Amino acid sequence: MxxxxxxxxxxxxxxxxTEETHRQAFNSAFEEFNLNFFWSESEYAELLAISGGRERLHVYFKNHRDAFPCETNLRELSLLVHRRKSEIYREKLIAGQIxxxxxxxxxxxxxxxxxxxxxxxxxxxxxxxxxxxxxxxxxxxxxxxxxxxxxxxxxxxxxxxxxxxxxxxxxxxxxxxxxxxxxxxxxxxxxxxxxxxxxxxxxxxxxxxxxxxxxxxxxxxxxxxxxxxxxxxxxxxxxxxxxxxxxxxxxSDAESETESDWNEPVLSVAK
The missing domain is CATH 3.40.50.1000 (HAD superfamily/HAD-like)
Structure with missing residues (x-):
């Protein structure tokens, strides 16, 4: 049955x-914004521990605060860079490259x-x-x-x-x-x-x-x-x-995946 x-x-x-295409799109966006960043494959693999491209970028910028002028609004910049990254990625996606x-x-x-x-x-x-x-x-x-x-x-x-x-x-x-x-x-x-x-x-x-x-x-x-x-x-x-x-x-009688180490509340299921 x-x-x-x-x-x-x-x-x-x-x-x-898709992740390699995402990585390339991030690097292209960095170049367009004249940011001296380049995510290698190994570095990007570590960054994937942060879910969500927008969130990933914002955390990365905060961790490299010294690379920006003091007056830079990192949240605003991360949103702008991510928007452009998304456009670059989508161009490749629409072209059927994935x-x-x-x-x-x-x-x-x-x-x-x-x-x-x-x-x-x-x-x-x-x-x-x-x-x-x-x-x-x-x-x-x-x-x-x-x-x-x-x-x-x-x-x-x-x-x-x-x-x-x-x-x-x-x-x-x-x-x-x-x-x-x-x-x-x-x-x-x-x-x-x-x-x-x-x-x-x-x-x-x-x-x-x-x-x-x-x-x-x-x-x-x-x-x-x-x-x-x-x-x-x-x-x-x-x-x-x-x-x-x-x-x-x-x-199977193998150990069931019903016990979780997730103990944070679900903040919002739907917008």
């Missing part, structure tokens, strides 16, 4: 390898064939999510997903569970029949705090993240002819993530 009722995807780094990661489209198609609901829980903007989906799934892409939770809907960033809690409420489902697919430690913590078991797909910016309590950590979802590499967790004899594997995870 099929246990799985819904798959909830993160976006940046999970559906697509495709889905290995196995994403196959799993989406398989879920639809099996009547499994699909949802998104992300800190990305509604506009960027919609463009990415349409570029990779066609003009009717938005109809494929039952629920799309973005930063336009939920204020609290991961590791807050707010986005996942909102998605579960909209789906009308309990966490035990859903799976979260993530790529970061903050995403794993958010899903865990919402009571969800989690599959992690790592990439260059998150290979050193803490993924304790994730049910399965792999380098990609994989394909029948392109198997994933298991980093931690039980793959139940499968070579790629499919509905059978997810069902096995949900039905």
């Amino acid at each position: 099929q246990t799985l009722k819904a798959i909830i995807f993160d976006v940046d780094g999970t559906l697509a390898n 495709g889905f990661r290995c196995g994403i489209k196959r799993l989406i198609d398989e879920a639809r064939e099996r009547g499994i609901k699909l949802a998104i829980a992300t800190a990305s903007s509604k506009a960027n999510v919609e463009t990415l989906l349409k570029n990779n799934l066609g003009d009717n892409a938005l109809d494929i997903f039952e629920v799309i939770v973005t930063c336009d809907i939920v204020q609290d960033k991961k590791p807050s569970p707010a986005a996942y809690q909102f998605a579960l409420a909209e789906l009308g489902l309990t966490p035990d029949v859903c799976i979260a697919i993530e790529d970061t430690s903050n995403g794993r913590k958010a899903a865990l705090a919402a009571g969800l078991k989690t599959i992690i797909t790592t990439h260059a910016f998150t290979t050193n993240d803490d993924f304790d309590s994730a049910s399965l950590v792999v380098d990609q979802l994989g394909e029948p002819n392109l198997p994933f590499i298991v980093e931690t967790g039980e793959n139940f004899g499968r070579d790629y993530v499919d509905i059978e594997l997810i069902d096995s995870i949900l039905s």
Whole structure:
């Protein structure tokens, strides 16, 4: 009997390898504003511990206060730089330069064939999510997903569970029949705090993240002819993530991801 009722995807780094494009966009914005900053891959990987590009930039500017004239309003400047960064990123996104990661489209198609609901829980903007989906799934892409939770809907960033809690409420489902697919430690913590078991797909910016309590950590979802590499967790004899594997995870007696280290209040679920 099929246990799985819904798959909830993160976006940046999970559906697509967007983080490198984000990094390049930040560096281009720094150059346009004549700021003597350049985020290397290793530095950006550390900065991803701060969820949300706007928040990430503001914290970085505050930590480098000495690089600015005393009269500089860092919050205002970070908003301006982030706005330009977002424009640069969106130009690349609209140009179709960002495709889905290995196995994403196959799993989406398989879920639809099996009547499994699909949802998104992300800190990305509604506009960027919609463009990415349409570029990779066609003009009717938005109809494929039952629920799309973005930063336009939920204020609290991961590791807050707010986005996942909102998605579960909209789906009308309990966490035990859903799976979260993530790529970061903050995403794993958010899903865990919402009571969800989690599959992690790592990439260059998150290979050193803490993924304790994730049910399965792999380098990609994989394909029948392109198997994933298991980093931690039980793959139940499968070579790629499919509905059978997810069902096995949900039905397993492995340690449940119901206890969370998230003990801060959810400040605001919806704007």
